[in-house]
Amino acid sequence: MAIDKSMNVLIVDDYKTMLRIIRNLLKQIDFNNVEEATDGAEALGKLRVGNFGLVISDWNMQPMTGLQLLQEVRADGRLKSTPFIMITAESKAENVVAAKQAGVSNYIVKPFNAETLKEKIEKVLGHA
Amino acid sequence: MHDAALSDQASLDALAARLAELRGRYPAADPAMVAEVVRAVLASMQGDLTPKEAVLLAGVEDLARTIANAKDEIAAVGVDEITDNHIPSATDELDAIVQHTAAATDQILETCETLDRVAGALDGELAASLQDATTRIYEACSFQDITGQRITKVVATLKTIESKVAHIVAVVGGAGAEASAPVSADAALLNGPQLPANAMDQSDIDRLLASFD
Numbered sequence: 001m002a003i004d005k006s007m008n009v010l011i012v013d014d015y016k017t018m019l020r021i022i023r024n025l026l027k028q029i030d031f032n033n034v035e036e037a038t039d040g041a042e043a044l045g046k047l048r049v050g051n052f053g054l055v056i057s058d059w060n061m062q063p064m065t066g067l068q069l070l071q072e073v074r075a076d077g078r079l080k081s082t083p084f085i086m087i088t089a090e091s092k093a094e095n096v097v098a099a100k101q102a103g104v105s106n107y108i109v110k111p112f113n114a115e116t117l118k119e120k121i122e123k124v125l126g127h128a
Numbered sequence: 129m130h131d132a133a134l135s136d137q138a139s140l141d142a143l144a145a146r147l148a149e150l151r152g153r154y155p156a157a158d159p160a161m162v163a164e165v166v167r168a169v170l171a172s173m174q175g176d177l178t179p180k181e182a183v184l185l186a187g188v189e190d191l192a193r194t195i196a197n198a199k200d201e202i203a204a205v206g207v208d209e210i211t212d213n214h215i216p217s218a219t220d221e222l223d224a225i226v227q228h229t230a231a232a233t234d235q236i237l238e239t240c241e242t243l244d245r246v247a248g249a250l251d252g253e254l255a256a257s258l259q260d261a262t263t264r265i266y267e268a269c270s271f272q273d274i275t276g277q278r279i280t281k282v283v284a285t286l287k288t289i290e291s292k293v294a295h296i297v298a299v300v301g302g303a304g305a306e307a308s309a310p311v312s313a314d315a316a317l318l319n320g321p322q323l324p325a326n327a328m329d330q331s332d333i334d335r336l337l338a339s340f341d
Contacts, residue, residue, distance in 0.1 A: 018273045089321040
């Protein structure tokens, strides 16, 4: 199944440097329509007024964490089927289980490489 | 109970022996007068300490001495110096490390973005090679995020130590202790980066996720 790389992608991280890194890596694999948010609340606002085909979010943010953002997305009738990838340094099994139970589409642990990001995006969007 | 009765009897026997000895040494002393003095002394002790209370009092006195010694030791260590200067200084230094590495990382990323634009203007193997190099640099630059999170954990630990030290000083000094704030379920999941020996890698996480399918 061909992936539409012109889709809007929302990346969410409270580290601006990380946003910049992910944006550049996405650009290298031809995802050019990328928007940014620096916490869950800002991301939710953008998701509710925009049209995004993929969310890539950090977990550890304030005031709304990535997990809370995921829960809000899955509870929203319009957004609930949006593919959602968590990219986080939280690598404990309890975190992965909590994210899965909240409906995460895939989970990438930091530090990650470009190949892992590409592979997970293809896997998630291939199943979308 | 039986042992206590025996002990009381032994005390009475010892007292009788002591009185007999005193009568031998001071034959002129009127036993009735001695008895009256003893009765007067005993009467003056009405409501005073029982033996158990005396033991308890000795324990309390020991505790008071221990607390006083602890106060002296805390004063000698210079706890105020730790909480007022050392820990704030250490956290400032760590904050500065985060800021400087972030600034350096931004400069590296800016340079990479320039190289990416150059790669876009090139063709073939050269362009692919240049983009591959910038990809590796982007990946490596994510160290800054992990480092920042690790340093944030260290700062939080230092602040906890500062708070605990202040708590101990407050308790020893007689002030009331502040209760710790309860941790929410969501906050309990904010563990941050794990040390390599304890961390799950991407393949572990993939296996765990696949176990749900």
